[in-house]
Amino acid sequence: MSSYFGDLTPRMKHFREELLNAKPQVCVERAMITTQTYKENQDQPLAIKRALMLKNILEQMTIFIEPETMIAGNQASSNRSAPIFPEYAMKWVIDELDEFEHRDGDVFYITEENKQKLRDIAPFWEHNTLLDRGLAAFPPHSKLYYDLGIIKSEGNITSGDAHCAVDYGKMMQVGLKDYERRAQEKLDALDLTDYKNIQKSYFYRGILIVVEAVKAFAQRYAQLAAQMADKEEDAKRKAELLEMSRILTKVPYEPAESFREAVQSLWLVHLILQIESNGHSLSYGRMDQYLNPYYEADLEAGKIIEEDACELMCNLWLKTYTINKIRSWSHTQFSAGSPLYQNVTVAGQTPDGKDATNQMSWLILKSVAKCHLTQPNLTVRYHHGLTDAFMKECVEVVRCGFGMPAFNDDEVIIPSFIEKGVKPEDAYNYSAIGCVETAVPGKWGYRCTGMSFLNFPKALLIAMNDGVEPTSGTKLCEGIGHFKDFTSFDQVLECWDKVIREMCRQCMIIDATCDMVLEQDTADILCSALTDDCIERGLNMKEGGAVYDFISDLQVGIANLADSLAAMKKVVFEDKKVTPEELWDALQSDFAGEKNEKIRKLLQEAPKYGNDDDYVDQLVVDAYNVYIDEMKKYHNTRYGRGPIGGVYYAGTSSISANVPQGAGTLATPDGRKAGEPLAEGCSPSHAADKNGPTAVFKSVSKLPTKEITGGVLLNQKVTPQMLAKEENRQKLIMLLRTFFNRLHGYHVQFNVVSKETLLDAQKHPENHRDLIVRVAGYSAFFNVLSKKTQDDIIERTEQTL
Template sequence: MNHFGQLTNRMQVFREKLIAAKPKVCAERALLTTQSYQDHFQDPLTLRRAYMLKNILEHMTIFIEPESIIAGNQASSNRSAPIFPEYAMDWVIDELDDFEKRDGDVFFITEETKNKLRKIAPFWHNNTLKDRGLAAMPADSKLFYDLGIIKAEGNITSGDAHIAVNYERLLQRGLRDVKQRSAEKLAALDLTNYQNLKKSYFYRAILITIEAVQAFAERYAILAQTLAKAEKNPQRQAELTQMSRILKKVPYAPAETFHEAVQSIWLVHLVLQIESNGHSLSYGRLDQFLYPYYKKDLELGSITDKSACELLTNLWLKTFTINKIRSWSHTKFSAGSPLYQNVTIGGQTTEKKDAVNPLSYLILRSVAQTKLPQPNLTVRYHKGLDDAFMKECIEVVRLGTGMPAFNNDEIIIPSFIEKGVLEKDAYNYSAIGCVEVAVPGKWGYRCTGMSFLNFPKSLMIALNNGVDTDSGCKLCEGNGHFSHMVSFDEVMAAWDKIIRQFTRHCVIIDTCCDMVLEEDTADILCSALTDDCIERGLTIKEGGAIYDFISDLQVGIANLGDSLAAIKKCVFEDKLFTPSELWDALVHDFAGTTSKKIQQHLINDPPKYGNDEDYVDLLIRQAYDIYIDELSHYHNTRYGRGPIGGTYYAGTSSISANVPQGTCTMATPDGRNASDPLAEGCSPSHGMDKNGPTAVFKSVSKLPTTKITGGVLLNQKTTPQILDKEENQVKLIALLRTFFNRLQGFHVQYNVVSRATLVEAQKNPDKHRDLIVRVAGYSAFFNILSKQTQDDIIDRTEQNL
């Protein structure tokens, strides 16, 4: 018997249907969006977006699955992915015939759908967010984008998200409160003022949007009632009648029961995904704001733990129905079609008390029962988290889905407060997407997830006097070529000069992306549910959120540190070979007998990050501090426009970017061959961490963690056999407490699967259809990943305890 019990029969049937469903491309949203943009081309942006959402919600296909007790679908069939033409259409048309031929993240598409998309494509020619974003980039910065040194494609080919809206207030007051507040603000405006005139469009857009969401819920209410009349099973008939009643009420009115609360959250979460296909749209602290409804219904006897658990598993199954298709070049950075829809449990209350409650346990149980890659489950750790709850968390970890991830209150809360976040808000943070963190309902977009900067490639360009090693393009002024350097100080001076210039170009690219997002794709519902957009009359991109901090993402941190350590020790201290000899070996990818000997020295002689060696660990910190110092000088486009912050911090949540960014990176001084994957997150390079998990934790703790508020993503891997032993489970809890309490670790998550199982699954995918792995800050089904990403996961170090 599973420790957490089994899904109810109908939820098991629902799950099987979803697993078996072929991901398809759905053209409905694209067609309805095009029609609306054509009809409202003359309207101000906010109104155009509201009319677009209204048209979609009024005319898209809706259905209620026979197994489900909550309603709402994103596309014409479950697991199908809508197309969002206003963001980008060029790659859609270019790749129409390749969707089914992909190495991973395959999507099926009919000829009819292809023809529909081709028909609307001319309207979007040079008329998308991507077109405007690329045109906005200055030539010298765009060169970094074109060469793949700075990657920001996802920022101009899809929506932003990386956010959790104010679901707590939604449940307490309903959308009618949003409507009332907006109407009052609109009525009070003096429209002779230019800024107020702009605000009036926003308030009018909110009113259109709220009515559209209400009508969307009403469509489902009517459908449920129609199905109820035709239903012969009395129990199902009663459920459909109940669904109809609930949908006539929420999300417009406040929720009063647990079922109403879940339905309200789901429908709004769904509409936010339809409004904008930005990923990392998260639920926030679900165990906190749902608990009063759960507790009340239990006391009234209107639900049981079993029925509440079924409702939650239904929510997770519906969450899994949402899908997103990306261009192939973007897919390689987000392998496994992740949506990063995060649910956060545990942590502390705003009164600094342990926040774990009975619903926290029930959410653990429900996620364990569904055993899916969505939602992305995060547990907030703090010193007062008791062993009983920790033990339940480890039981979920043992299932091998890569969940839950752990984020540490002891480092994150002080980091927020230091940046100006009010203490009560800092204690109310949640995980957003992967490992990023923000205050739900009060934080702007992209708390993490702006552009990706390739650290190892940046180092190689620094050693090549500012010249890109692949294209030969001179990117910026360097400090001379490595072959002429006579000390390690010169290497660090070259890194300092280059990384500061590269950071500046990252910010320029980010600014271009944010500027066109603000001008082209306002998200009305998301802004209305984020404080203080209504009060200020501004969308999130205009500065409506209370807090607005963002981060770029740095890729290949371990390779950078190991490379610097190898250069310092092998070239300048031990003098095993000259700078010229090392450079020649790197350029030729370690081909030839002499170069292979050099490669072996690079791999075996210097200390490696992940083994608690100050020699290399402090070099990483030194190099990273230079980047962080430069980053601190810059602001985002909302700076000075209302939000607290408007500044940058660092982040290591590189998702699967380590694989494609490795492909475009030459051999590096850590002994890595050209095109091999880079290390992911802040994890050590594969096979280099030889001293066990404690040493890994101690190395990671030497990073400037308090400054990497965008997330310090650490993946660890162990085998099921190790965690089968109770004494090892106890050891793991003790290890986690040490990492978080004493070493001030930010985050950790576990893959619990053996190398043998992964290799077997790669050979026989049909026999391992349910195998889930942690890719980066998210989980995915192993058999939908590209072989290159699969190989990267297989090669990760297996830790013992």
């Protein structure tokens, strides 16, 4: 915890302790209510069925108000419990029921009674879930890529990957009643002799159902708060409960008119969006911009003081942390640490290019630092005009050692959006979504990231093996011949070009299939209502209702690809120290034996990405551009249905996919042994970067950043001792400004922890309960991670300033 930002208030500190001490449970309420709703409404149109499902959940689920809280709203029957979403997938739930509490990481607990309840409803969902229909819908050849782990998209069809932010600012200003009014007007105006309008009528009727359901949900809490107030003996708490009751009687149906009303309205809607869908990365958007008018008005009117506002924001972050999610074990390895990726963005610019930092920006930094949690995921929008004072405050948050904030560069992201057709005023209003992905809140389509992880190093091995997957021997695509017979490095580039284009095409097929079944199975009515122009068009987000719709597919092992290409070029074809056949045999043996170990040493000594060496950096740029060139040929399922865009772009947000995808990849020409983790994001491979952070920044900045609009994820690690010195904190600020101003970097984030601390935490986890690390584009408590993911973080390079 930080002495710079001060402690939490006693009650918030107590609330935090309760949350950290809570054992993550599996909650079955949503599963039971959803099953009953689906059984009773099998004949209803999808939009109506989904709306009734949400209505029934909000009517029947357990609600409570914690003794410490000033904000009402809970996701599950107890805090930190994870609901089951049976309509997405049930087979893995039943298969893993008895293993939840015995996992290597991300442990959950479930009672025998609740296990039986889930087993009782399982037959209804057999061959009747999103996952079932998704797997059945994959074209047979494309499914081979999925089954072999080359393209991993399980998250898209087992949990629904939201990756969006609605327009909370507008919602608080006009209240949900305005969305209700607009939907009713649209419904009344429909000419139902046009069959397309019949489909639209279901969507509008669904909106009317869910708005009324949200209003009733708030009333449930209002009544509970009033009942608690009647029994409360402490006068101050009694007054608080009565005020909560008043506010919940009003918002979110009516517009918010004060800071407290705005925060409660924001939280309840954000919470319900989590309950509605089984997505993650449902983000808050530019919170400082839409909350600041309420905050400044109440400050000026004397209705609130900064200390009380800070406590309320801390309360919001603690409530945000109560939300939890359980994934299948195979998917968990790609999202280690039970992350929800709920991003909140601060700073940036106004539409006229001025610094947008305000009082709320500072308050958000301070309150997030005080809470020292893994949620929310905090992002700072950097630009040339960001003041030194605010940068200093950001570095103080970095010093707290929980992996936040991440920094995104306006000067790269805004022009990239404008080039792709985003209106300038919208581009200037972008926010971070999830990890490093970016979108315009309230105007972007569902899933701004594709979540189909393509394993670049495995793709290279397949290309070298004439299109054959080397582990299974499966012929996946046509190559140009076997690497053992190559006589020039140009043939390596040619085989990469041929195979990666086919794999990119398969990625698009898999992604489109996922989107197709998501649209057919899991309409999100409330989320769509809060996104422009869904009501105007009568289409939900998955049907093409949003103003913009771009998807970034994700590439894993970029540094391994770079280092592998450089090693082959240098060692095999230039220096001729190893023949192609010798290298291939060494890879197949996992470098076993003295001869092959010598080959491995030669590969490790070749130029490495992350050291500002054009020899290797340009190789990966050229190889990456082949993939990007191919990807530009394809459209997503919303193309031509209304949104601007409807296309794909690249992204490097690999989250923790580098660990499981590395586990399924044989030895690679960079000297990496079989099963070892791949490099994460666009960061260099472990210990490959020898020349300090500036060299890393220079290598990363050479990537085709303007084309990787989905995010160029860069993790760096420094020690707490280093940032203890004021001069080093100033150096970090200068380093950040150089990276963004001169090198045009996209993103960077920092782990501030020593290797010794991490090793001790592995041995004595009880002494490091509060230890948080940056895994990839998100933070997680170190102790909940699997041993493999912990080891991966430990081995990252510690930089000096």
